[in-house]
Amino acid sequence: MPGFPPPNRHTGPESDxxxxxxxxxxxxxxxxxxxxxxxxxxxxxxxxxxxEAVEILMSVRRLAEVFLSAEEEP
Known part of the structure; x- marks a missing residue:
């Protein structure tokens, strides 16, 4: 949005x-x-x-979802 800086690590909520x-x-x-x-x-x-741990876990989940969807294809 014009006039407002994008949220980043310094202005956004803390993940912890x-x-x-x-x-x-x-x-x-x-x-x-x-x-x-x-x-x-x-x-x-x-x-x-x-x-970093959250990013790793999310990536592992996405990989598992890809494997599961590939398994469902004929």
Missing amino acids: SGGVRPLSTQWLSDERIAEARRVWSKAYGRVISQD
Whole structure:
């Protein structure tokens, strides 16, 4: 919108705010994100952020959805 800067990490809400997640990400429980952080931090050799863990989990879910839809095709 003219006159308003686009939301970004500095002006938008924090992802760690503890609020209600959007419906598309409600399957991402705090425990699931924490486990992903533990597993992927070990794999990357560094501590990954909560945002990185969410991105990884979302990518894995999309990949699984692709495999499932490919399996359904004749």
